[in-house]
Amino acid sequence: MHEVPVDWVNDADAGVDLVRNALADLRGMGRLGRDLATGRIPVPELRSALDSNSAPAAPAEPPSIAAATRP
Helix, strand or coil, X not given: CCCCCCCCCCCCCCCCCXXXXXXXXXXXXXXXXXXXXXCCCCHHHHHHHHCCXXXXXXXXXXXXXXXXXXX
16 A cells, blocks of 8 residues: 545535435445345355355355346
8 A cells, every 4th residue: 555646626616415415325224224134135155255264155146246236
């Protein structure tokens, strides 16, 4: 890791829609909670795959990028 110099330019026209971004974040947290509760996210398989003391577990089916990024 190393530092990279950045020239910051302040754009007076740039803005953030706080309400829209906050609602999008809440919807994303809701989807995450739903997917964890319904088992759509394979937590045990992910945990065993990340555990350095055991061999990675083979998922029941190949993950789909489209399914993982679907709203």
